[in-house]
Structures are given as C-alpha cells and as structure tokens.
Amino acid sequence: MGVGLIVLACEQQSEGGTVSVDPTLFLEDALVGDIAEESCTLSGGTKTTCYRITVKSTPVDHQAGPWCPKTISDGDQAGGIWPEGGKINNVDGAFIKNLAAFYSDDERKLYRDDGSVRVTDSKEACAAAARPDVDEDYQSSCFQCLPSYLEEGMVNTYIIPIKPVKQTTPGQLARTAVGLALNGVNFDPPTPTDAILSAHTLAPFDDCGGHINLNHGYHYHAHTGCPTEMAQADAHTPMIGYALDGFPLHTRLKEQSAEESRLDQCRGHSDETRGYHYHVADPGSNSFIDCFQGEYGCSFERDGEGQTCDATSMNNRRGPGGPPPCEGERKTRRPDDEAVKESHFAQPHLKPCTDTSQKHAKHNHKHIEENHEHAGKSHMHAES
Ligand SMILES: [Zn+2]
C-alpha cells in the first residue's frame, strides 16, 4: 500500500516536479465548447502544447454584485468592497459618505445632497467612466458595470500550457490575466487604483472580489472565498484555478503568518503531491500572486477564433512584462494601458449575459475528493 501511494505520486508528476494541468477540474457550466489541445508559443519562446479553454464572461457558481450602494444610508448588503491600505473595506453607505475624509480629498464626494450615490447607471455611463481620461460627467461617481451591459454570449479564451515550463528567473505577470479560476472567471492583474482614485471615483469589487469590464466581463481582483474550490485529499488548502503559466493556484496557507518564510517571491512553493503551485494573497492586497515562475500562455477576449498563441510577440513589441500576451483582440489598446484595460469600460460589445443565475454548477472532475479537512498540524508536511 505504501508502494501504491508512491506510484500514484510519481504518475501525477511530470519531469521537473511540475504537474500537468487537469482540464476536468474546470466547471462544466463555465465552459463554452470542449477544452482543446493546440500548439502554442509561451512567453519565454518555448513551443509546446496548450489547452484552449473558452469560458463564459460571468460567474456560474455565485452571484455578481452588488458594487455601489444607492444611498449613503445603505447597509453592508448594498455594496461591495474596496482594497486600501492592504485591507478590504466594506463599501456601504457610510463608507461613501466618509470617502472624502478617508482619502483627505474634498472632491471625492460621490453622493448628492439628498444622500443618493452618484453611480454609473447605464452601459454608456459605465463605458465613458472607465476610460483613463474619465469623462468629467462621471468623475466623482461610483463606477459599476452590470452583467446586463455585456454583449450576449460573450466569452473569453485562455491558452495555458499543459505542462508548465519553469523559467530560470521569475517573470513579471502578464497584463491581461494572472490566471483562470475553476469557475471560468479571470484572475486579473491589480486594478489600477491610482488611476481610479485620481478621477475621484471608486470602482468597488463585489463581495466576491470581482467586478465587470465591458471588454472581458466579470473578473476578480481579490480572492474572498467565493469561487468553487477543489479540496485536496491531504488537508492542503484548496485549489481555485490555474495561473496563466499552468501552475495551480491555491487559497492562502492555513498558517498565514508563515507565508513569508514558506513561499517564494511569486507566492509559490512545491510539494510532492502538487509540484510547484501558488497560494493567492490576502484580498486586501489587490493581487493574487507577484510573478510567474513559469512561461505563460495567452488570453483572448472573446473566442480568439483563428488566433494562435504566441506569447513572445507581445513581449517583443512592448517590452518585458507588459504587454498583453497575445495579438488580436487587444490591438486597440495602448501601451499605457493598464488603465485602459481596467477601463472596465471600454468599447463596444455589450449586452446581457444569460447564464449568470445558474447556481451550484457541477464539477465534471473525475476524482471526487473525500474528506480533507483534517486541518491542524497534519497539513504541515505538505507546506514545505
Ligand atoms: Zn477590474
């Protein structure tokens, strides 16, 4: 029996201590079409085989929103959250009322004298407000884009290496995506809080750490525990998705105080069962991981039909670390685009998404996890 376990562990690993991506872990309801294999060129120039994963643009396993409260007397349930000072703040009516003081900025008054909150309450407003040069009409407003503003049937596509390829030195995150949750939602790079705040506005996340951008739909900036998790058989913290380099993303270490000593600069480490993997950061950090240990693939807004993944081309064009990894949908973006992207706003295609209400999406994964929560010290061996 001891031997059997060892064999299993070996089979799960590929050379280099990395474990191949398991496409069956993604929620079936989140997928649009089957996950396919295709050739790809990763950010470091490695030509390999990737999975093409096309997903819906809104979550299938939890609600999206709310983001902005309607009045300054609204309670916690009426709004979302906002990261500041390394922590999450509840965006309720009182927070909006106090915002000018919170930021020592008199222009940051997002409500009218009658107590109603100024909110971007139409698709047009959400598009106009999110531009880097925020339209004056929308300054001092609470930004939000509703699922109903999204183009019908909008999808996004991720090209992720089947077998992660480690780099000799860690690389900067891709601008377009840090990774993909098992529920099909994008783990986005940090939201450009400076640009948002400089327009005296606020673009709250909902309580699940996500909000909507008209270009690629609902995406996360913080992990607060909403998306479907894949429990681990050995009490290691659950997996929640894959980074764009193909390494798994897990929730925080159970002993969060030990993260600094146990995790590398990217927030990853290795163990025998999972190989190299990351643990996402505190939700108040406006981030998930800090760099990629592997060469990353591509993400395409919409289906990326006819586009192959060459993650090097964007690097060449725009310099290290920056560029959206793939040609195509992103061509309208400018180099200064962190804000444009986050422009949670932007262009054309919008419309109501259907599947937002599906609850309890089903996993189509094969291995059912038994009971893993024997927390406590027993998991420590896994957290090397
Ligand atoms: Zn965002």
Ligand SMILES: [Zn+2]
């Ligand atoms: Zn771990």
